[in-house]
Amino acid sequence: AQSVSQHNHHVILSEAASLELGCNYSYGGTVNLFWYVQYPGQHLQLLLKYFSGDPLVKGIKGFEAEFIKSKFSFNLRKPSVQWSDTAEYFCAVSRIIQGAQKLVFGQGTRLTINP
């Protein structure tokens, strides 16, 4: 069965530290990849997405992610985090079934940034 694994359940960093959140998936076919963010008390928002082309994807708020096909990975990075990045981050993988999108989420990583 297709699955998405986020290795870190809770990450605590200080402001200005660099961030990398891991995401691995098990599906071997063509996939689309997403990172969503859920700020406290807010709805899920799209951070960035990969469909094809350059495997290094840039998203909003200085985030980027790299798709490494050979490793089935799509890790999220940010060179210097801010207190406002405190949120829960979800990696998601989609595939096309019967002409439409099926999305599978990882379990999420809670990121806490200390000022």
Next chain:
Amino acid sequence: EAGVTQSPTHLIKTRGQQATLRCSPISGHTSVYWYQQALGLGLQFLLWYDEGEERNRGNFPPRFSGRQFPNYSSELNVNALELEDSALYLCASLSPPGYNQPQHFGDGTRLSIL
């Protein structure tokens, strides 16, 4: 553009009761997805509706059901509520044809079972 709207924001029920949650997708979106976000379990796919039909369902018992109306809004019904049904239920919508498009999420309905 109005986002995905869900109602109610919070729903409190007791064991054995039935709950109905509602979702209105973004205008022009025809696919609606329902997810359960339980504490410590991440987002679990529940149901997917497209063009008024149930296209797929996740690994949930039949007491979780729903429907999609002609205006593409959707209802999620949970019968015979159990304590472990307490969770945030998220609805997401997607524009046709669904290829290479991100899902847009609502704020969710928090269902609490007492």
